[in-house]
Amino acid sequence: MGARLEPIETPDSLKMRFSYWMMRRKFGTVTTPVKVVTARMPGSLRLNRELQKFHKRIQLESELKLMVGMLTSEINGCGFCVDLVQSEAIRENFRMEKFNALAEYETNPLFSDRECAALAYVEEVTRHKNVSDATFEELHNHFNDREIVEITWLNAFQNYTNLVNIPLEIESDGLCAIAKSETQMEHDERTPVQNVRE
Numbered sequence: 755m756g757a758r759l760e761p762i763e764t765p766d767s768l769k770m771r772f773s774y775w776m777m778r779r780k781f782g783t784v785t786t787p788v789k790v791v792t793a794r795m796p797g798s799l800r801l802n803r804e805l806q807k808f809h810k811r812i813q814l815e816s817e818l819k820l821m822v823g824m825l826t827s828e829i830n831g832c833g834f835c836v837d838l839v840q841s842e843a844i845r846e847n848f849r850m851e852k853f854n855a856l857a858e859y860e861t862n863p864l865f866s867d868r869e870c871a872a873l874a875y876v877e878e879v880t881r882h883k884n885v886s887d888a889t890f891e892e893l894h895n896h897f898n899d900r901e902i903v904e905i906t907w908l909n910a911f912q913n914y915t916n917l918v919n920i921p922l923e924i925e926s927d928g929l930c931a932i933a934k935s936e937t938q939m940e941h942d943e944r945t946p947v948q949n950v951r952e
Contacts, residue, residue: 758923761789782932786924812904826912829880833925841929868896
């Protein structure tokens with residue numbers, strides 16, 4: 755099933771054509787949200803770039819940032835965002851076993867107490883738009899004030915992207931498969947000695 759609006763494969767503006775080219779370089783494809791949303795609202799391109807830059811400046815560890823995004827997207831049912839986060843985890847060489855076990859973070863020994871506190875907070879905010887004092891207190895036991903604000907912002911940002919994609923029925927673009935094939939090609943291009951060391 756495709757998106758509710760027809761993806762724009764060849765945009766009119768030079769700026770959007772350049773953006774498509776950059777997307778292909780980064781992801782191996784032009785993502786559906788860009789073809790459906792950004793191509794129709796080119797002014798949102800700058801906003802999206804600024805949000806991405808801000809996202810990169812967040813000081814939380816990269817793996818936790820991705821787990822926050824993925825759990826939020828799983829709860830909301832955003833297939834595109836889950837695929838995107840998983841592809842980023844693959845590119846950063848994180849253990850996919852952990853990402854695949856996010857639904858059971860509370861009981862799975864792969865997750866630290868710190869990660870569980872963040873994920874419980876994110877889950878409660880995503881489901882109820884607020885949190886109990888107990889959930890917040892547990893979060894505060896593991897994170898300083900700045901980190902709590904960063905987790906809250908990451909969750910809000912992911913909810914925003916989910917709410918753009920879900921009603922337009924934008925689903926997975928197969929970014930995980932692209933990331934896996936790129937990672938495998940990089941692995942295959944190493945010398946035999948480099949491959950043996952792994």
